Amino acid sequence: MRLTELLRTDWPGLGGDAEITGLTADSREVAPGYLFAALPGSRHDGACFIAEALSRGAAALLVPEALEGRSADVPVVRADDPRRELALMAARYYPGAPETIAAVTGTAGKTSVVEFARQLWRAGGRRAASLGTLGIRADVPVADIAHTTPDPVTLHRAVDALARAGVDCLGLEASSHGLDQRRLDGLAIFAGAFTSFSRDHLDYHGDAEDYLRAKLRLFDTVMAIGGTAVVNADCAVAERVFAACRARSLDVVTYGRGQCDLALRAATPTAEGQRLALEIFGQPRDVMLPLGGEFQAMNALAALGLVLASGGDKEAAIAALARLQGVPGRLQGVGTLANGARVYVDYAHKPAALEQVLTTLRAMTAGRLVVLFGCGGDRDRGKRREMGEITARLANHAIVTDDNPRSEDPAAIRAEVLAGCPGAEEIGERGAAIAGAISALAAGDVLVLAGKGHEQGQYIGDEVRPFDDAEEARARIREQGGRTS
Numbered sequence: 118m119r120l121t122e123l124l125r126t127d128w129p130g131l132g133g134d135a136e137i138t139g140l141t142a143d144s145r146e147v148a149p150g151y152l153f154a155a156l157p158g159s160r161h162d163g164a165c166f167i168a169e170a171l172s173r174g175a176a177a178l179l180v181p182e183a184l185e186g187r188s189a190d191v192p193v194v195r196a197d198d199p200r201r202e203l204a205l206m207a208a209r210y211y212p213g214a215p216e217t218i219a220a221v222t223g224t225a226g227k228t229s230v231v232e233f234a235r236q237l238w239r240a241g242g243r244r245a246a247s248l249g250t251l252g253i254r255a256d257v258p259v260a261d262i263a264h265t266t267p268d269p270v271t272l273h274r275a276v277d278a279l280a281r282a283g284v285d286c287l288g289l290e291a292s293s294h295g296l297d298q299r300r301l302d303g304l305a306i307f308a309g310a311f312t313s314f315s316r317d318h319l320d321y322h323g324d325a326e327d328y329l330r331a332k333l334r335l336f337d338t339v340m341a342i343g344g345t346a347v348v349n350a351d352c353a354v355a356e357r358v359f360a361a362c363r364a365r366s367l368d369v370v371t372y373g374r375g376q377c378d379l380a381l382r383a384a385t386p387t388a389e390g391q392r393l394a395l396e397i398f399g400q401p402r403d404v405m406l407p408l409g410g411e412f413q414a415m416n417a418l419a420a421l422g423l424v425l426a427s428g429g430d431k432e433a434a435i436a437a438l439a440r441l442q443g444v445p446g447r448l449q450g451v452g453t454l455a456n457g458a459r460v461y462v463d464y465a466h467k468p469a470a471l472e473q474v475l476t477t478l479r480a481m482t483a484g485r486l487v488v489l490f491g492c493g494g495d496r497d498r499g500k501r502r503e504m505g506e507i508t509a510r511l512a513n514h515a516i517v518t519d520d521n522p523r524s525e526d527p528a529a530i531r532a533e534v535l536a537g538c539p540g541a542e543e544i545g546e547r548g549a550a551i552a553g554a555i556s557a558l559a560a561g562d563v564l565v566l567a568g569k570g571h572e573q574g575q576y577i578g579d580e581v582r583p584f585d586d587a588e589e590a591r592a593r594i595r596e597q598g599g600r601t602s
Contacts, residue, residue: 120152120177120192123206133192135176140207140270149174152194154203157181179203200299204269208303211277215246215287217427218276218304220339222291222332223312223349225470226416229444230310231288233420238286240437241430246279248272249290251445251571257282269300276304288423296339297331307344308426309335309367310419314354315469329354336361345370347422349415350377370426372418379418384411386480397421397435404438410448410477417441446570448474451587452594452601458484458558460594462586464570466493466520468503471567475511484561485513489554490568491547492534494525494576501530505537515541518550520568521576547575548589555593566590 120135121128138150144166147153153170155163155178164184171189179194179202196202217238221230231247235254238245246255253261259278262271279287291301291309314329336346336358346362348355351373362369372379382401383394390407393414406417417438424434443449446464453459461478465471471490479486488508492501508515517534519527527545535541544550554564566586569575575584591601 118210120194123152123209124194125205128194131192131194135192137176137210140203140210142203142268142270144170144173147173147175150176152177152179152206154179154199155181155184156199156203179206198299200269201302204273204299204302207269207273210270211273213277213280214305215276215280216285217243217287217308218306219286219288219308219310219423219427220291220301220304220306220335221288221310221312221419221423222293222296222335223310223352224315224467225473226312226412226419227290227292228464229413229416229447230312230419230423231290232444233417233441234288234423235286236441237420237424237434237437238288238427238429240440241424241433243286243429244284245286245288246284247288248275248279253279255279255282255284257284267295267300269302272300273303286427288420291332291335291339293328293331296334301335301339304339306335306340308347308423309340309344310347310423311336311352311355311358312349312416312419313469314352315467329357333357333361336367337364340365340367342366344368345426347372347419347426349373349419350375368426370422372415372422379422381411381414381418384414393438397431402435404435406438406441408441408443408448409481410473412473412477413443413448444571446572446587448477449570449587450602451590452599454555454558454594454597454599456558456560458560458562458564460555460558460590461563461565462570462590463565463567464572465490466568466570468500468507471504472507472511474565474567475507478563478565479511482561482563484559484563486511487514487516487554487558487562487564488512489516489518489550489564489566490534491518491520492530492568493521494523494527494530496523498533501533502537505534505541507537509538509540516550516554517541517543518547519545519575519577520547521572522578523576524578527577547584547586551586551589552593555590555597 137152140152142154142156147170153175177192182195182197221227228250235245235247345368347370348358350371371377380396385392393404395402449462463474465474569586573585574581
């Protein structure tokens with residue numbers, strides 16, 4: 118594609134045209150004919166790698182408008198918002214897209230909602246996919262991804278590939294990082310959901326207001342005008358979301374406990390999950406949901422809202438709620454000991470999510486509720502003590518261990534967590550902590566391994582060591598003669 122075809126209009130001061138064979142913001146990926154986007158970053162400035170990109174054969178550059186003194190023998194695109202410009206270029210370079218794209222933002226629930234939406238679309242006869250923390254989940258073979266919201270070139274390439282493979286409905290996670298860094302810009306998103314809002318990613322955003330503004334970009338900037346937003350009306354910032362929707366002329370479908378379009382009236386736990394009394398646009402419906410916890414009921418309602426907003430068959434979607442399958446690492450039962458004690462794995466790595474999981478399991482526990490958890494390094498330090506306090510309040514016994522310490526001292530991280538739950542047991546090595554926790558379970562006890570969920574590696578220093586909470590727990594359960602799932 119010619120560079121001038123990638124640009125929205127005649128670009129002033131472009132300095133020529135070029136045949137573009139690829140796009141990247143990583144100088145190491147540049148090949149002859151590529152456009153290199155020299156983006157400013159939190160750790161590295163892309164401008165420092167322009168010479169390397171040119172030596173590798175870059176045919177054009179995308180740089181910030183403010184970058185001074187840069188001349189080259191290739192066309193240079195200067196942009197006030199180069200991240201957004203790269204995303205829009207990627208959308209033109211990879212123009213294919215499923216007929217329906219729905220995006221989900223919020224502090225918790227994104228992964229479950231997009232996966233539930235995929236299942237509901239499929240139940241209605243649509244060929245669907247989900248994209249996010251778990252990679253790409255689809256019924257067609259496509260290349261996988263490595264991040265919740267990948268860089269815009271990778272994202273648009275993946276979306277194009279899904280369309281070429283015949284996928285006509287796509288649910289994708291819209292992380293605050295991805296929205297702030299313009300990675301989803303250029304996608305034709307006609308349905309979006311807002312699930313929840315609580316403390317997270319303050320190491321990146323600085324404060325809660327900046328974090329919220331990033332999430333609201335989905336509604337006030339990214340979504341197509343006239344699309345539909347599915348909003349948790351019980352969320353503390355719901356009015357801010359509604360205002361963002363009005364600014365974009367979006368229709369709104371609400372869900373929650375109150376007077377909502379999709380209302381949860383009652384939830385009765387059963388051995389198989391929970392029986393829900395719902396009102397769907399004013400019509401009472403009873404649904405057997407094969408998943409425990411009110412938060413899972415809310416995630417299912419959000420997914421139902423997205424499917425209905427995108428023209429899905431209402432009766433098929435409601436019926437399919439009874440067949441929803443849980444998401445790996447989300448309140449995932451991994452086994453039962455011979456004495457009946459049960460073990461779960463959950464991705465809860467932020468205060469609100471941990472409180473939600475412990476509250477759910479508390480109601481399902483006849484004996485002690487035991488939680489094993491830690492906090493990640495190089496991330497928001499302020500939540501560490503808070504997560505300790507939540508554990509001290511809701512669990513009978515806590516084991517503080519290592520999560521992903523990254524470049525930080527693991528013992529120092531554990532000390533900050535223990536400040537909130539000084540009575541907790543401390544076992545730094547996660548494998549030893551899991552083994553000890555399982556061996557100490559008595560009849561009626563429930564253990565949840567929190568924080569890593571589906572992850573299959575542990576980040577320690579510059580290494581990523583293979584580690585899977587679920588597999589580690591299953592091995593210990595089998596050693597004790599229990600049953601795994």
